[in-house]
Amino acid sequence: MSETVLSVQNIKRDYHVSGGLFSKARTVHAVKGVSFSVEKGKTLAIVGESGCGKSTLARIITLIDAPTSGSLQIDGQTVDIAQNGLTSDLRRKVQIVFQNPYGSLNPRQKIGDVLGEPLKINTDTPASERRDRAMAMLKKVGLSEEHFNRYPHMFSGGQRQRIAIARALMLNPKLLVLDEPVSALDLSVQAQVLNLLADLQDEFQLTYVFISHDLSVVRYIADEVMVMYFGEAVEYGTRDEVFANPKHSYTQTLFAATPRADVESIRARVAKKRAAA
């Protein structure tokens, strides 16, 4: 019954750094052959440290950049933007939510226009219907009608992230790429936004690719987890598999580095300290 929405085979992305006066031109391998697939309505979390290629991968999946090699299938359709360009049909299937809610909304655009813009560009929806749909989406993400004519600077970070999510959903995408959507928010707001994302996933049968470096968030939202390290996928499996039995040494280090606050681990830590003293 499950259908695969996103399938990625052996994706590579190289960046060429042109040489200066004293340095040779060199090639940076940002993503070195990553493969995975996500089923409809599921969440894949991509975890890794800064600079490991997470965001490059996100840009490739979102069809902003073309991969150097490898193949990408979205909703059963092979996509190659380097050769065939991008149709608005394809455009509507994938959307992205950025990390920084303060930079991802145009400061000169009212919220209503922010939400209406994707419809205006991609469809022939009349203005009144665009307005109604934007209003409905605004309510769906927990904002209200009076916010429709305000500018982004009048909102808090959490509200802005809700707006960014609403904008991404305006075109009814199948796949939503979330590039560290909660890491710029404080903890209580993080929980609200994560719950909103979970609710929306149930309602629209959305597929998420969730990029994060926060393991507690990943444990909460992910169905499958992929760990990236220097452009390679070093671990890939269901959430329970990866969390229960991390195989790669980097994953083990990553879990060990996560602070734990449950009573058992605190007792263990205190006992260890006493033994040492």
Added chain:
Amino acid sequence: MANNAVNATTSAEPSTRSRRAAEFWFYFSENKGAVIGLFVFLLLVVVALLAPLIAPHDPTQQYRDSILVPPFWQEGGSASFLLGSDQVGRDILSRLIYGAQYSLFIGVIVTLLALVGGIVIGVIAGYARGWVDTVIMRVMDIILAFPSLLLALVLVAVLGPGLTNAMIAIALVLQPHFVRLTRAAVMAEKTRDYVTAAKVAGAGHFRLMFVTILPNCMAPLIVQATLSFSNAILDAAALGFLGMGAQPPTPEWGTMLAEAREFILRAWWVVTFPGLAILVTVLAINLVGDGLRDALDPKLKRS
């Protein structure tokens, strides 16, 4: 339900707009010089618009029996020529009042030409980068490398003297400043996430350039436009003085100065008043430009 909301929000909208205007005025009025400049400038606009009503004489009417009459407070002055008359008996006050029309007209047209051209070229350079950018910026560097008045003179010499050609020449000389400013602002804005978001939403190049990015680059451009406004008036006066701009008997301030050159020693008023008019106008507009910069630059805002 939705209609109610629409009504509610549209009624709320003017209040936010007026609040923004109030905020703008707060920062603008911090700068006393800018407020004075603004009033002088508005006065000038009113004078220019009402010129046919308030000018006591026709600006080109020659009163042959009252040549080089001094201003009214001097010995030999008359109340019918408040600021005196020139070498062919024309009333200087009337000529100055009509001259305000020309100066404002020059300022508006030249600034508009330079602004629109500069913005289009600058946005393309900043957005496209690569060789397009290089070619455009090197051409702009070449224009900037010439002394501005000299280049304007050469252009007028090629196009032929006259007010229209002078305005085209000045617009071309002022344009590179707008190009550089726009390009820098576009390059800074282009990397922001909201531009990528618009791209993901399917916006084309044209929409990205002029609908998404450009409105966020306007603040420095508005300031530069006001400063160019005064530059344009000054350059047009200089070209007029050199005989390359407006041609006699047009009552343009620079042309008036040029015509009166030989009477400097005999009749001080024929050169002083047009010169003062240029000085006051340019000063007022520059002060307004400074005030605008204070009000529009978020880095200078204290909140």
